[in-house]
Amino acid sequence: MKLPEPLVEGHLIRRYKRFLADVRLRDGTEVTAHCPNTGSMLGCQPENARVWLSRSDNPKRKLPYTWELVETEPGMLACINTARPNAQARAAIEHGTVPELSGYRVCRSEVKYGEEKSRIDLLLSGHPGQPDAWVEVKNVTLADNGQGFFPDAVTTRGQKHLRELMAQVAKGDRGVLFFVVNHTGIETVRPADHIDSKYGRLLREACDAGVEVVAYRATLAGENGSPSGAITLVESVPVILEV
Template sequence: MQFSSLCRGRLVRRYKRFLADVLYQDQPLTLHCPNTGRMTGCAEPGWAVYFSTSANPRRKYAHTWELVADDRGHFICVNTARANQLAAETLAERHIPELAAYSRLESEVRYGEEGSRIDFLLGGDGLPDCYIEVKSVTLLEQDGQGYFPDTVSLRAQKHVRELIGCARAGHRAVMLFCVLHTGIERVSSARHLDPAYGRLIDEALAAGVECLAWQAEITPDGMRLARTLPFIP
């Protein structure tokens, strides 16, 4: 994934969930913030931010916050939509060995008992259908430890339940954690923040759901899922 001429500013504040004020060329500017989470450790005032610009005249805010560089020099992608885009590219290129055998790739397919849409459905070549949920990981705590989610997430809990149902029905089910923080070295379920999610991950692993973590290389020029990381439940 290549970025087209990101601009660099300095974060003033993030507020109302979807807005962020920055200084760009010493002038105040308001960005759209495409992230509904708490963004813990991703939005400290004074950090460098990188944003894209849309040519759509109907947008109220033409600029979108894409990346931030923290005080240790780590790059973080705060645009959560990029996780699915990266996953789509990587799956299409068959870059993940565990998933490389599939020839058919679909997205946003309805499934499950709770009315969900799966991020990606792989199939073909006589293989069992493979249901893949993608999650963006940006929460870094001590010693390179990354976590998902960054707060209680009923939606994330639902997705794990749906994957458990897929696995028990005989399908292949995968939780793909896209690590969009260059300082993270391993990933775990954030059971200290969302105990129910941690219990569901334990149940999912016991049912045969696979948890894969892949970290992105991130620069202001672009991103790609480049390496696997340990997933420690």
């Protein structure tokens, strides 16, 4: 899938109030962009980092710019827009990039389910040889020496999703945790026990209970480390659960 074009390059001045980011564009103009990421964005907001924004011509929007990408360190890009991963995962599944989830005829989004009143990101059905698959999608952008970590902050919501997936498996369906790796420097994915040890324990418990975990990395960078404009998931990344 493609990002809106053209992307506008600038340098990050600051991110604040979670949803706002001040950016200095290449011509020196300073703009305030919408930051579509409610998380901590640990490692994804270095001082004066190169960033790329999309621009909307919708006159009803208060902020025309949306923060999409950041250069976390020279030559390494991350997609911080958490509105993108669900669409990335769905496109990869429908195009046959994810063999673990191939063969399903129907894909629905945001279906209500579970005793804790959740909404599943993707519900796959219509496979003649498989039960329905309940797929929870998570964006991975926290990187350290080639390792990707999730979550980047304590997540009670993420813990709830693991419990819901385990409940679906207990009913005879498939529960799948899908890590969308939106960082070009990540080679493996691990639970971030140093940030949310409860999530790490619960993830391992979920896997023991039959919840499946997959991770796929996106293409973000083109020549010279600049954005390619494509954020398509292209390859599997190992998930390591050992402590």
